[in-house]
Amino acid sequence: MNLYQAVRDALSNAMMRDDTAVVFGEDVAFGGVFRCTMGLAEEFGRERVFNTPLSEQGIAGFGIGLASMGHTAIAEIQFADYIFPAFDQIVNEAAKFRYRSGGQFNAGSLTIRCPSMAVGHGGHYHSQSPEGFFLAAAGIKVVIPRSPIQAKGLLLASIRDPNPVIFMEPKILYRSAVEQVPVDDYQLPIGRAETLVSGSDVTLLSWGTPIYHCETAMHMLNSPPETLARHVPESLRSAKVELVDLRTILPWDVDAIVESVTRTGRLVIVHEAGRTGGVGAEISAEVQKRCFLKLDAPVKLVTGWDTPVPLAFEKFYTPDALRVLDALVETLSY
Structure with a gap:
C-alpha cells in the first residue's frame, strides 16, 4: 500500500x-x-x-x-x-x-x-x-x-x-512511499520515538517527510569524494549517524532522545516548520538541560525559514539533503 x-x-x-x-x-x-x-x-x-x-x-x-x-x-x-x-x-x-x-x-x-x-x-x-x-x-x-x-x-x-x-x-x-502493509488490525505505540539507523557520532532527529532527506544526507556524508558531497572532509566520511524518527510530537519521547544524545554527544534536528517557537527549539532546550555535560557541540537546527511558505521558492524554504549534510558536517567538525 x-x-x-x-x-x-x-x-x-x-x-x-x-x-x-x-x-x-x-x-x-x-x-x-x-x-x-x-x-x-x-x-x-x-x-x-x-x-x-x-x-x-x-x-x-x-x-x-x-x-x-x-x-x-x-x-x-x-x-x-x-x-x-x-x-x-x-x-x-x-x-x-x-x-x-x-x-x-x-x-x-x-x-x-x-x-x-x-x-x-x-x-x-x-x-x-x-x-x-x-x-x-x-x-x-x-x-x-x-x-x-x-x-x-x-x-x-x-x-x-x-x-x-x-x-x-x-x-x-501519500503516493510516493510504498510498503508491504499488513491488512490485519495492528497498532504502533504513541509517545515513542523509533531509531531507524544506529550510530555513535551524531544523533539526527526528524519526523515526517524530512526523514527521507536525512537518509539522503547520510548517504552523501559517507559517499566517495568524487560525488556531490566532495566538500565533506575525509575525516568525517566514516562518521556514524544515528537517525531517529520522533513520530509523536506531543508528548515527545524525552527519554529516547536524551539516551541517544548522551551516547553520541551531538544532535541535529530537522523539521519543515519555521525555526522560531518550533518543536526543534523545545527539544533543543530540554536536551541542553539534560545533556549539558555530554554535548560535544551545540544543538543544530535545520528548519524552514521564518517567513510564510513561498510559492515559487518553496523548494528553497524546505530543508533538503544538502542543508542537512552541511549541518552534519558543521556539527561533527565543531
Whole structure:
C-alpha cells in the first residue's frame, strides 16, 4: 500500500471493530481530496461517513460533542493549514474537556486527521507544518507518520487512545512511499520515538517527510569524494549517524532522545516548520538541560525559514539533503 491506502485501510479497520466510529469532514463521503476515504461511505453507510459544511471550527466542535457522548469521532481537516479556525475548539475545549470537568466528561475518543507539510507547490496556504502551535496544549497528542506501515499502526492507536489526537499526514508521501502493509488490525505505540539507523557520532532527529532527506544526507556524508558531497572532509566520511524518527510530537519521547544524545554527544534536528517557537527549539532546550555535560557541540537546527511558505521558492524554504549534510558536517567538525 501507499500512505493514503494505508490510512483508508486503518479507517476501515477502526469502523469495522467499533460501531460507534464516525468519519466526517469536507468531501470525505466522496473520498476526500487525497482519496483517503474512498469507498468508506459505500462500505459503512452515509450515516457513519458524511460530508460537513466548510467550517473547521464546526467540524472540531461537532467532533468534541460526538466524542463526549461516547462515540468515536474521526474528523478530517482538509489541509492542516486550515486547522487554525478550529484552534479555539481544539486548544480551549478538546484539550481541557476532561480536566475542567474533574473527569466527569471526556472527549478522548476524538481524532483529527489533517494532511500536512510541503507538497512542492502549495505555498503559504497548502504547505504549512503547524505541529508546533499545539505544543503548549496539554491534554492533546500530536502524531506524524513517515510511511504507510507507520500511518496505519499509528492512526489506529490514535483512534483508540483515551486522549484527543491530532494526526498529521505528510501529503507529499501519500503516493510516493510504498510498503508491504499488513491488512490485519495492528497498532504502533504513541509517545515513542523509533531509531531507524544506529550510530555513535551524531544523533539526527526528524519526523515526517524530512526523514527521507536525512537518509539522503547520510548517504552523501559517507559517499566517495568524487560525488556531490566532495566538500565533506575525509575525516568525517566514516562518521556514524544515528537517525531517529520522533513520530509523536506531543508528548515527545524525552527519554529516547536524551539516551541517544548522551551516547553520541551531538544532535541535529530537522523539521519543515519555521525555526522560531518550533518543536526543534523545545527539544533543543530540554536536551541542553539534560545533556549539558555530554554535548560535544551545540544543538543544530535545520528548519524552514521564518517567513510564510513561498510559492515559487518553496523548494528553497524546505530543508533538503544538502542543508542537512552541511549541518552534519558543521556539527561533527565543531
